[in-house]
Amino acid sequence: MSARSEALPAELLRTLRGIVGPAHCLVREGELFAYECDGLTLEPQRPLAVLLPSTTEEVAGIVRACRAHDVAFVPRGAGTGLSGGAQAVDRSVLIECSRVDRVLEVDAGNRLAVVQPGVVNADLSTAVASLGLFYAPDPSSQQACTIGGNVAENSGGPHTLKYGTTTNHVLALEMVLPDGETVRLGNRVGESIGYDLVGAVVGSEGTLGIVTEVTVRLSPIPAGVETMLAIFDDVVAACRAVGRVIRSGVVPAAMEIVDRRTIEAVEASVYAAGLPKDAGAVLIVELDGAPVGLPSQIDVIRTACEAEGCRAIERARDEAERKRFWRARKGAFGAMGRLAPDLYVHDAVVPRVHLPAILERVCEIADRHRLKLANVFHAGDGNLHPNICFDKRDPDELSRVMRAGREILEACTAVGGVITGEHGVGVEKRDFIHLVFSDEDLEPMFRLRAAFDPEGVCNPGKLIPTTRSCAESNPKARGYDAVPFE
Numbered sequence: 001m002s003a004r005s006e007a008l009p010a011e012l013l014r015t016l017r018g019i020v021g022p023a024h025c026l027v028r029e030g031e032l033f034a035y036e037c038d039g040l041t042l043e044p045q046r047p048l049a050v051l052l053p054s055t056t057e058e059v060a061g062i063v064r065a066c067r068a069h070d071v072a073f074v075p076r077g078a079g080t081g082l083s084g085g086a087q088a089v090d091r092s093v094l095i096e097c098s099r100v101d102r103v104l105e106v107d108a109g110n111r112l113a114v115v116q117p118g119v120v121n122a123d124l125s126t127a128v129a130s131l132g133l134f135y136a137p138d139p140s141s142q143q144a145c146t147i148g149g150n151v152a153e154n155s156g157g158p159h160t161l162k163y164g165t166t167t168n169h170v171l172a173l174e175m176v177l178p179d180g181e182t183v184r185l186g187n188r189v190g191e192s193i194g195y196d197l198v199g200a201v202v203g204s205e206g207t208l209g210i211v212t213e214v215t216v217r218l219s220p221i222p223a224g225v226e227t228m229l230a231i232f233d234d235v236v237a238a239c240r241a242v243g244r245v246i247r248s249g250v251v252p253a254a255m256e257i258v259d260r261r262t263i264e265a266v267e268a269s270v271y272a273a274g275l276p277k278d279a280g281a282v283l284i285v286e287l288d289g290a291p292v293g294l295p296s297q298i299d300v301i302r303t304a305c306e307a308e309g310c311r312a313i314e315r316a317r318d319e320a321e322r323k324r325f326w327r328a329r330k331g332a333f334g335a336m337g338r339l340a341p342d343l344y345v346h347d348a349v350v351p352r353v354h355l356p357a358i359l360e361r362v363c364e365i366a367d368r369h370r371l372k373l374a375n376v377f378h379a380g381d382g383n384l385h386p387n388i389c390f391d392k393r394d395p396d397e398l399s400r401v402m403r404a405g406r407e408i409l410e411a412c413t414a415v416g417g418v419i420t421g422e423h424g425v426g427v428e429k430r431d432f433i434h435l436v437f438s439d440e441d442l443e444p445m446f447r448l449r450a451a452f453d454p455e456g457v458c459n460p461g462k463l464i465p466t467t468r469s470c471a472e473s474n475p476k477a478r479g480y481d482a483v484p485f486e
């Protein structure tokens with residue numbers, strides 16, 4: 001393939017304007033500025049153009065036109081991704097799906113919905129609530145992020161512990177392949193016949209094509225819900241309590257830990273929920289199911305938390321209080337904006353038994369690099385979010401952030417963990433993929449990607465290294481030590 005164009009070819013621009021209309025083809029500097037990055041703000045890159053299609057046919061037309069001019073393209077939802085997946089690297093155009101945003105069908109009898117990719121996650125649950133149903137995967141960004149982005153990242157959320165991640169809730173897909181052809185994968189009954197191509201696309205980070213329709217499972221709203229706040233003097237004890245709960249056999253709907261620094265930020269923000277500011281950490285535990293079964297489970301949670309020195313346990317007295325707890329948890333990343341201008345959200349996962357020791361290690365790493373750390377995470381899944389608060393204008397601090405980040409990932413993978421639980425690899429973790437995969441492990445992934453996109457035009461530079469060598473994906477081997485996203 002030839003070297004890609006530095007600017008959008010004039011003929012391509014005319015074609016794209018013809019497909020989506022001039023108002024939905026953004027090319028002015030001021031318009032493109034807003035699309036330089038997603039939630040990973042470290043290395044902004046300006047796209048050649050941003051296209052805002054409103055139908056599958058328009059998406060397919062854009063893809064075919066870009067292919068004809070050898071211009072790469074990047075699918076984008078709401079841009080809340082935290083690994084740079086929706087960033088336009090390699091002089092590409094962004095295809096933003098926010099206008100492809102209709103709920104096409106709700107089938108309450110079969111508990112499914114057919115939606116377009118631009119539907120906002122939380123809006124889907126709102127749309128089906130009157131039928132006693134909800135869409136279970138609930139990323140903390142659910143007020144903004146889209147179902148298309150969730151499919152691409154296989155997103156999770158607090159309730160992943162009981163309900164599973166996005167992949168457990170996707171039955172079928174329509175997608176535009178990188179050559180412009182539109183295909184349908186999967187079926188409404190969720191039976192996999194032949195190769196599980198839906199499974200391959202979910203979590204593929206927009207590298208296999210552009211998802212234009214998603215058939216999702218809906219779940220019944222549970223009859224009973226109990227939400228508790230267990231207050232601990234230190235975050236490691238809270239982690240140990242999580243292990244005890246899991247060993248007890250009770251499966252809560254969610255178990256989330258919020259540490260002291262996060263509590264301080266939340267309580268100073270619009271998300272304040274009355275969390276105790278003198279606590280080392282709070283553990284939010286939610287149980288759901290038939291009301292008759294909940295009291296005995298509450299006892300199990302109480303016993304497990306008390307065994308680890310929990311100071312007190314509060315139960316949400318009503319739905320308003322429960323919502324306040326969750327608003328505090330889900331608003332935590334936003335509240336951290338009070339702590340520093342920049343936030344680096346890490347996303348490793350460790351086997352749950354290692355959670356207490358890893359938390360200690362993560363705190364030690366941050367202290368040694370003189371960094372401000374705030375933890376808020378899906379503890380029940382072993383999914384850590386060490387959030388490093390910093391100022392990227394300070395090169396020394398930025399370099400320490402990067403070194404600490406690498407040490408955190410190395411510590412997690414050394415105990416059998418992985419480098420991302422839900423935020424994806426994107427550009428951010430591509431350089432760390434050698435921590436979990438060998439060249440041989442990566443080979444089938446290269447082949448799968450090439451089967452969908454032999455020309456490498458769909459979201460290039462994301463997820464797997466561009467060349468077939470772990471040496472390239474290892475930043476040390478490439479002779480650099482500071483900022484990984486080149």
Ligand SMILES: Cc1cc2nc3c(=O)[nH]c(=O)nc-3n(C[C@H](O)[C@H](O)[C@H](O)COP(=O)(O)OP(=O)(O)OC[C@H]3O[C@@H](n4cnc5c(N)ncnc54)[C@H](O)[C@@H]3O)c2cc1C
Pocket residue numbers: 038039074075076077078079080081082084085086097117138139140141144145146147148149150151152153154155156157158205206207209210211212333334422423459
């Ligand atoms: C405050 C905050 C909290 C968060 N909490 C969570 C959490 O709890 N759990 C979690 O999993 N994530 C979380 N995230 C990360 C992020 O919100 C999710 O990854 C989300 O799924 C991204 O959706 P999006 O619509 O913003 O996608 P984008 O960021 O726009 O894109 C993400 C990826 O999806 C691809 N993509 C987008 N649309 C399509 C499409 N139609 N077809 C193919 N590929 C597509 C893009 O190319 C990119 O690779 C959080 C982010 C923030 C900012």
